[in-house]
Amino acid sequence: MTTQSTNAQTLFRALLCAEDEEEALSVLRAANYSPEDDTIWTPLGDNAGNFSVVGNQADNAAAAFVEKLVNSIDAVLLGECHRHGIDPESSEAPRSMQEAVQQFFGARDGRLDTLTTLQQKQLAERIHVIATGHRGTPSYCIVDRGEGQTPNRFPDTFLSTSRSSPKIRIDFVQGKFNAGGSGSLQFCGQHNLQLIASRRQPFAHPADDESADLWGFTVVRRRRPRHGERSSTFVYLAPGNSVLRFRADAINALPGKSGKNSPPPAYDGALDYGTVVKLYNYKWSAHGIATLETRRQLERVLHTPFLPFRVTETRNYHANYYATTVIGVWNTLSANDVGPDPSAKMEPGFPATSNITVPGLGRLPIRIGVWRSEVKPRHQPTGVFFLNNGQVHGQYPPDFVTRRLKFDYIRNHILVSVDCTDIDRGAAEDLFMASRDRLRKNEHYELIRDRLSEELGSHPGLKALNAARRKQRIEGASDSSAPIEEMISSLIQADPGLANLFGFGQTLLTSVGPGFGQPFQGRQFPTFFRLAKQPKSGVLKKSCPVNRTVTVEFETDAENQYFHRPTDAGEIRIKPDVGLLEASRLWNGTFAARFRVPWDAKPGDVTRVRLLVSDIECVARGPFISEFDLVATPEVDVRRKSPSPNGDGETDGKPNRQGSKNQPSLALPKINHVRKPEWGPEVGIQDPYDAFRVRSNPDGGYDFFVNQDCAWLLTELANKKNDAGQIQHWFTWGLALVALGMLRQHKEQEKDAHPNLDTVGDACDGVARVIIPMFRVLYPGPPSSP
Numbered sequence: 184m185t186t187q188s189t190n191a192q193t194l195f196r197a198l199l200c201a202e203d204e205e206e207a208l209s210v211l212r213a214a215n216y217s218p219e220d221d222t223i224w225t226p227l228g229d230n231a232g233n234f235s236v237v238g239n240q241a242d243n244a245a246a247a248f249v250e251k252l253v254n255s256i257d258a259v260l261l262g263e264c265h266r267h268g269i270d271p272e273s274s275e276a277p278r279s280m281q282e283a284v285q286q287f288f289g290a291r292d293g294r295l296d297t298l299t300t301l302q303q304k305q306l307a308e309r310i311h312v313i314a315t316g317h318r319g320t321p322s323y324c325i326v327d328r329g330e331g332q333t334p335n336r337f338p339d340t341f342l343s344t345s346r347s348s349p350k351i352r353i354d355f356v357q358g359k360f361n362a363g364g365s366g367s368l369q370f371c372g373q374h375n376l377q378l379i380a381s382r383r384q385p386f387a388h389p390a391d392d393e394s395a396d397l398w399g400f401t402v403v404r405r406r407r408p409r410h411g412e413r414s415s416t417f418v419y420l421a422p423g424n425s426v427l428r429f430r431a432d433a434i435n436a437l438p439g440k441s442g443k444n445s446p447p448p449a450y451d452g453a454l455d456y457g458t459v460v461k462l463y464n465y466k467w468s469a470h471g472i473a474t475l476e477t478r479r480q481l482e483r484v485l486h487t488p489f490l491p492f493r494v495t496e497t498r499n500y501h502a503n504y505y506a507t508t509v510i511g512v513w514n515t516l517s518a519n520d521v522g523p524d525p526s527a528k529m530e531p532g533f534p535a536t537s538n539i540t541v542p543g544l545g546r547l548p549i550r551i552g553v554w555r556s557e558v559k560p561r562h563q564p565t566g567v568f569f570l571n572n573g574q575v576h577g578q579y580p581p582d583f584v585t586r587r588l589k590f591d592y593i594r595n596h597i598l599v600s601v602d603c604t605d606i607d608r609g610a611a612e613d614l615f616m617a618s619r620d621r622l623r624k625n626e627h628y629e630l631i632r633d634r635l636s637e638e639l640g641s642h643p644g645l646k647a648l649n650a651a652r653r654k655q656r657i658e659g660a661s662d663s664s665a666p667i668e669e670m671i672s673s674l675i676q677a678d679p680g681l682a683n684l685f686g687f688g689q690t691l692l693t694s695v696g697p698g699f700g701q702p703f704q705g706r707q708f709p710t711f712f713r714l715a716k717q718p719k720s721g722v723l724k725k726s727c728p729v730n731r732t733v734t735v736e737f738e739t740d741a742e743n744q745y746f747h748r749p750t751d752a753g754e755i756r757i758k759p760d761v762g763l764l765e766a767s768r769l770w771n772g773t774f775a776a777r778f779r780v781p782w783d784a785k786p787g788d789v790t791r792v793r794l795l796v797s798d799i800e801c802v803a804r805g806p807f808i809s810e811f812d813l814v815a816t817p818e819v820d821v822r823r824k825s826p827s828p829n830g831d832g833e834t835d836g837k838p839n840r841q842g843s844k845n846q847p848s849l850a851l852p853k854i855n856h857v858r859k860p861e862w863g864p865e866v867g868i869q870d871p872y873d874a875f876r877v878r879s880n881p882d883g884g885y886d887f888f889v890n891q892d893c894a895w896l897l898t899e900l901a902n903k904k905n906d907a908g909q910i911q912h913w914f915t916w917g918l919a920l921v922a923l924g925m926l927r928q929h930k931e932q933e934k935d936a937h938p939n940l941d942t943v944g945d946a947c948d949g950v951a952r953v954i955i956p957m958f959r960v961l962y963p964g965p966p967s968s969p
Contacts, residue, residue, distance in 0.1 A: 190214075192429040195380060195400045199324075199436065200450055202316035204372040204463040211402065216420060218404065224418040227365065227403060228344030234414040236344045239618060240366025244467035245480040246575070246620040247366035251325045251460055252481070253574060254364050255310045256490045257356040258329025258458060263287040264355075265330060265387035271353045279604075280489045280572050283355040288490075295491055296514040297749045303491050307508045310492035312481070313438055314473035315449045318498055320372075320464045323477075324449075326436050328457040331383045333392045334399025334428040341379050341458075342401070342419050342426075357572045364460075366618065368403065368417060372464035375405035375417070380434070381458040394428060401426040434459070438495045441505045449497040472500045474507045483564040484620075486600050487511040487573035511573060512564055513550060513600065528558055531702035532644050536747040537768035539634045544606045544614075544627060548747070551639070553648055554596040556655075560864065567599040567635070569615075569622065576603070576615045577622035579632070586937035587636045590645060591878035591886075592652035595864045599639065601631070638766050643773075650881040656865050657855060657886065703771035705742030707751070708800040712739040712807035715773070722791075723811040727780050728819045732765050735811060737774040737794070745769060751799050756806075758793040763813070784815040852877075852885045854919060859892045867944055871897075874951030875918040876944040877926070885940075887922060889915050899955045913958040918947050921954075 194214050201207040208218060216223060227233045241247040260283045264271045267287065277283035281293030288306055291297040298306070309328045316322040332340050344365060368375045380400035388395040402420045420427065436459045437452030469476040473496040481494075488511050495506040516534060534552040541547060554563050567579040584594045603611060614627050622628055639645060714723055715736040727733035739745075745753045746769060757764050767776040781790060790813040797806035855866075862868050867876035871894040878886045890896070899910050922943055929938040 188429040191400075191427045192398075192431060194427070195398070195429065195434070198378050198400075198402065199380075199434075199459070199461060201463075202322055203320070204374050204376040207376055207378070207402070207463060208374065211420070216422065218406075223420060223422040224404075224406070225342075225421040225424065227342055227417040227419055229338070230344060231416050232414070233344050233417050237365045237368055237417050241618055241620045243620065244367075244370040244465065245469075246484045247364075247370055248323075248462075248465070248467070249481060249484045249574060250364040250366050250619070251462075252310065252312070252485065252488070252492060253357045255325060255327035255329060255458070255492070256488065258327050258331070259309050259490055260284070260287065260329075260355055261353070262328070262330040262384050262387065262457075265384065271355075276353070277355040280355050280357065284489050291750060293489060294514070294749050295488070295510045300508075303510055304493075304508045307491035307493045307510075310490060311437060312473070312477065312492060312494045312509075313449060314477060314494075314496050314498055316464070316498065318500075319470060321470060321473075321498065323462045323465050324436065325460045325462075326454060326457065328454065329384070330387050331456045331458055332381045332399070333383045333389065334394040334397055334426050335392050336383075336389075337379075337381070337399055337401060337426045341381070342403070357574065365417070367462055367465075368405065370466045371462050372466070375403075376463045377403045378461040378463075379403065379459070380436075382456045384456045397428045397430055398434065399426045399428045438497055438506070444501065446497050446500060446502075446505045447495065472496050472502055473498075474502065474504060478507060478509055479562060481509060482512045482515075484575040485509075485511060485573060486564070486568065486570055486575065487513050489573055512598070513552075516552075528554060528563070530555055530648055532743055532771065535642070535644055535743050535768070535770060537638055537642070537766065538764075539631075539638050539766045540762065540764060541627065541630050541634060544603070544610050544631070547606070547631070548602045549635075549638070550598075550600045550602070550747075551642065551645070552598040553593055553645070554598065556596065556652065556865075558596065560595040563598070565595060565598050567597075567601070569601045569603050571603050571611065571615065571619075573604075574619070576619045579622075582939055582941065583632075585879065585941075586939060587632070588640045588645075589879040589881075590649045591880075591940070592649045592656060592865055593645070597645070599635075601635065634766065638768070642768065642770065644770050646881060652865065653878075653880060653886070656861075657853070703743065705745070705772065706740045707742060707745075708798055709739045709741035709745065709753075709796075709807070712737060712741065712774070712796045712809070714738075714809050714811060724789075724814050725778070725811055726814045726816045727778065728816050729780055729784055729786065730818045732777040732779045733813070734775055734777050737776070737809060739769070739772060739774055739796075741769065741772075741774075743769055743771065745798075753796060753798040756795045756797075758795070759790070763790070763792060778813055780813050780815040786815050786817045788815040789813070790815075852887045852919070852923070853880065854887045854889065854915065856891045856915075857888050862890075862892075867941065873944075873948060875922060875947035877922055877940040879940065885926065887919055889918065893951060895951050895955070910955055913955050914951070917954040917958060918951060921950050922947055 194210070194216075197210045197214075198207055201210055211218065218224070228236065230236070241250060260280065261271055264276060264283070264287070269275050277286055279293075284290045284293040284295075289298075295303060295306075311324070311326040313324040313326065314321050315324060368377060371377055378400065379402075380398060382398045383389075383392075383395050385396075403417060404419075406416045406418050408415055433453040433455040435450050435452065436454045438447040438449055439451030441447035467480065469480040473494050478494050488509070491508050491510045493506055494509055496502065497505075513534065516529065530553045534550050537549040537551065539547050539549065554560075554565070566581060567583050568575045569577045584597055585591050590597065603614070606614075610627065613625060614623060615621075616623055715738045717723060723735075725733050725735055741753065742748075746755060755767075761781055763778050763781065765777045765779050767774065776794075778792065780788065784790065792811055792813055794809045795806040801807070857866055857868055862870075862873075866878065866888045867873065868888055868890045871890075871892060874890050874893045874895065876888045878888070880886045893914075896910070896914050899914075900907055925943050925946060926938065
């Protein structure tokens with residue numbers, strides 16, 4: 184080994200073991216690689232204006248981190264392709280990541296949940312996330328035993344930002360934008376420092392690359408603007424216009440074995456080829472132990488990775504275990520995590536599955552889960568996410584569940600993943616931003632939103648569970664809505680204008696809804712699958728307007744996961760296969776499918792639809808077959824209406840302040856008093872300064888929650904000169920009428936068909952500061968009867 188190679192290896196080891204960016208910079212200066220010497224630093228992507236590219240990557244630390252893991256997964260799949268003697272760009276190569284994982288690692292349909300726990304762990308040893316350094320300012324190493332790169336290839340791979348990606352013609356990898364995972368740079372300390380090292384695997388050596396057997400490494404950092412520059416530039420260490428390199432059979436980059444009560448040593452296990460990326464002083468909220476906090480952060484944006492990986496903690500923590508295998512939130516849900524068992528993480532019947540079909544995108548499979556109320560939201564991902572190859576590429580705003588679906592009582596526990604893996608690549612480029620963490624709000628965005636709202640909003644399991652959670656919450660709060668009709672009547676008698684002002688409906692919503700039913704016990708292989716309303720003679724006829732859909736229900740004894748389970752899943756076929764099926768779901772013995780007539784159908788046309796369901800048990804007896812007729816009927820008016828919350832009327836959408844019979848009405852709310860032990864995210868009251876919150880209820884009306892331990896109310900009650908009953912009365916009804924006024928304004932103006940109820944609550948919090956003093960000044964008379 185030459186002295187130059189020895190010095191390079193010594194420098195790499197010092198940089199790898201440095202646990203702080205300032206320490207790493209000191210190591211560079213000691214080796215005469217000063218950050219101030221522009222002659223040895225080259226702009227990333229050979230582009231001095233690269234800040235616009237790097238700065239437009241992922242906008243959160245977890246998504247940026249996952250990009251590094253996605254690159255490692257790609258590298259491992261490519262490495263296995265080379266190991267099998269297959270050119271990744273040839274026709275013999277897998278056509279998707281699913282095919283690659285099945286072909287190279289034996290996971291059926293590319294699903295990790297078809298592997299045993301031992302197989303998952305063994306496979307995960309190819310990719311590592313290692314937490315090192317200090318507790319408050321941790322560093323992380325991402326290490327993989329993938330294809331690796333030669334030192335000469337660094338500029339075209341790790342250090343590229345805009346050139347044509349070497350993976351652009353390979354179907355079974357994810358990273359095709361060739362940004363080098365640069366999104367994580369701006370989350371690394373103050374100097375955005377990263378260390379990259381790699382060695383090409385021996386069975387994939389390029390024949391014409393003299394550096395094929397060497398380790399290459401470099402440091403990437405941010406150079407702040409100077410000499411009149413308008414933005415920073417990301418640069419990498421390249422003395423003599425090439426990255427540093429050395430010869431070694433292996434480097435110690437993997438963690439060693441942990442002691443009985445101590446974490447494993449970092450940089451103790453040998454790596455003979457592959458890639459090491461070190462992120463110095465990574466800035467995110469996962470400062471706690473990596474096997475819990477880091478894992479949770481990564482699973483929020485990597486729901487179903489195609490390869491597992493190991494997360495190891497080497498910092499000074501006391502823990503029951505220092506390494507764990509990550510296979511994704513959905514794959515983790517084993518048989519012990521779902522069902523009626525009280526220790527399960529999800530509610531009985533979940534996870535559930537559905538499908539929607541969107542013109543231009545095709546069929547989008549959906550996974551739906553609801554965590555039990557005991558599961559803390561910060562411990563699991565929640566919300567509505569869009570996945571591509573298991574990685575989150577975007578999500579709907581957090582208020583989608585409340586404003587669109589009206590599921591206020593499961594808002595913090597619902598998880599929905601929409602799988603966009605199989606959509607047309609061009610459509611995917613239109614839907615997802617290049618940063619792969621945001622959705623582009625185009626026509627597809629709107630279509631998906633509307634169809635997803637319809638499918639999820641009508642899901643019987645979600646509706647029943649939301650009602651059950653509401654029942655549990657309402658019954659735990661004290662109810663002050665019993666005299667509400669008398670109270671409103673007295674107010675209207677005092678001021679008849681209030682009747683027109685609020686437009687109260689005629690129904691008092693006092694029902695708290697049913698409880699969540701007994702878990703459905705379906706069969707692994709159904710004994711029947713048939714139309715739910717089969718006529719005694721002839722064929723069922725379903726009328727369907729040419730511009731709408733119609734729901735057809737089937738009954739079966741199949742389990743909810745029948746069509747989407749990891750092994751021996753059922754298969755459904757529709758004839759004619761011309762895009763008639765728009766959405767479908769199987770839930771507790773009912774298969775509900777929404778059909779549309781053919782695009783060129785005219786009123787009176789009849790389409791015979793044949794639905795065939797089969798599985799491995801159907802080989803001898805044949806599939807279950809159901810037939811019905813879709814009868815096209817004339818178009819119906821689909822202009823947006825404004826149903827009242829209790830569903831008792833519609834309007835033409837124009838404001839009506841005169842109280843006419845066509846004016847949209849508000850159902851009388853249910854008012855609940857909440858004390859401190861009952862605070863929580865379900866009602867939205869979580870501290871003494873939250874005064875009032877509004878939630879949609881399953882009946883189409885609203886529930887009002889009044890904080891009886893609000894700081895402003897308690898201050899007034901502490902004054903013994905005040906009448907406690909009067910103070911309570913002013914506080915409750917003053918805020919209730921303010922909220923009703925705002926809800927009425929939303930309904931009349933119709934600027935937003937889905938009002939943000941949190942903004943109503945926030946506004947009431949401000950009013951709560953002055954509501955009692957205002958009443959005291961304006962109404963100094965005797966107390967009113969509550």
